[in-house]
Amino acid sequence: MKKRIVLALGGNALGDGLAEQMQAVKTTVKAIADLIAAGHQVVVTHGNGPQVGMINQAFEAAAKADSHTPMLPMSVCVALSQGYIGYDLQNALREELLERGINKPVATLITQVAVNPADPAFLNPTKPIGSFFTKEEAERLMRNGHTLREDSGRGYRRVVASPKPQDIIEKETVRAMLEADQVVITVGGGGIPVLVEGNHLRGASAVIDKDWASAKLAEMIDADMLIILTAVEKVALNYGKPDVQWLDRLSPADAHRFIEEEHFAKGSMLPKVEAALAFAESKAGRQALITVLSKAREGIAGKTGTIICQ
Numbered sequence: 001m002k003k004r005i006v007l008a009l010g011g012n013a014l015g016d017g018l019a020e021q022m023q024a025v026k027t028t029v030k031a032i033a034d035l036i037a038a039g040h041q042v043v044v045t046h047g048n049g050p051q052v053g054m055i056n057q058a059f060e061a062a063a064k065a066d067s068h069t070p071m072l073p074m075s076v077c078v079a080l081s082q083g084y085i086g087y088d089l090q091n092a093l094r095e096e097l098l099e100r101g102i103n104k105p106v107a108t109l110i111t112q113v114a115v116n117p118a119d120p121a122f123l124n125p126t127k128p129i130g131s132f133f134t135k136e137e138a139e140r141l142m143r144n145g146h147t148l149r150e151d152s153g154r155g156y157r158r159v160v161a162s163p164k165p166q167d168i169i170e171k172e173t174v175r176a177m178l179e180a181d182q183v184v185i186t187v188g189g190g191g192i193p194v195l196v197e198g199n200h201l202r203g204a205s206a207v208i209d210k211d212w213a214s215a216k217l218a219e220m221i222d223a224d225m226l227i228i229l230t231a232v233e234k235v236a237l238n239y240g241k242p243d244v245q246w247l248d249r250l251s252p253a254d255a256h257r258f259i260e261e262e263h264f265a266k267g268s269m270l271p272k273v274e275a276a277l278a279f280a281e282s283k284a285g286r287q288a289l290i291t292v293l294s295k296a297r298e299g300i301a302g303k304t305g306t307i308i309c310q
């Protein structure tokens with residue numbers, strides 16, 4: 001059955017750095033093109049943690065060295081990351097489709113996502129961005145007013161506020177592009193966070209979680225399936241332990257229970273399961289799939305990955 005799918009790409013689909021990203025997307029788009037060739041309507045979303053951190057740090061360093069260079073607000077850094085990642089993705093996907101004889105327009109939509117100014121996330125930054133630092137480097141940066149946290153045993157990273165998405169401002173444009181049989185890359189990096197002030201949208205200093213933004217988009221465009229791509233084929237209980245238990249299917253009740261029992265790592269699998277659950281619970285028949293990019297097609301066919309549905 002042909003489905004309307006929101007496909008959320010994780011960091012490993014994009015690689016690190018400019019040259020690596022251009023190379024990584026060439027593999028990534030093959031899996032996306034497989035889904036399009038199978039007749040599915042595909043909306044591509046993606047993260048931006050390393051890229052938005054790089055942009056932010058580069059402008060900060062340049063502004064310190066040269067008073068003519070501005071410090072960029074985080075909302076503008078997210079906008080730049082959407083453009084830069086989307087540019088690589090749309091060109092690679094366009095080329096891959098043309099090589100398969102599929103002549104479909106592919107475009108990146110600069111997308112804004114409304115957040116609540118009273119979201120408690122603004123008072124408690126948790127979203128890691130940019131490169132990793134040693135403990136000593138992190139302590140020096142913290143003395144200079146930055147907030148850093150240890151990230152999953154891999155080193156220290158800067159953290160920023162990550163409020164929950166409330167509305168996708170350009171949702172009608174996404175829908176129109178889908179109905180015109182176009183492929184759209186949207187809510188990149190979780191979308192540009194904005195505060196709605198009457199007719200004015202004011203950029204907020206935050207980076208929205210791309211899995212939560214993708215779930216909100218999937219709900220708003222009435223997608224059949226949300227696919228969250230990550231580094232593992234399935235969600236697991238006791239991950240990394242001898243008694244690891246891989247999960248094929250999760251009911252919302254089980255997903256809630258496993259979240260309460262703290263089976264999923266914060267800042268890693270937890271937001272993916274929570275976002276997938278939110279989409280699956282939003283309407284009967286909606287399915288969320290968590291798997292690796294190379295298994296997406298098998299996952300849609302129910303052969304692998306973890307499916308969350310009512």
Ligand SMILES: NC(=O)OP(=O)(O)O
Pocket residue numbers: 010011046047048049050128189190207208209210211
């Ligand atoms: N915005 C966002 O969630 O990016 P990452 O997935 O790269 O952290």
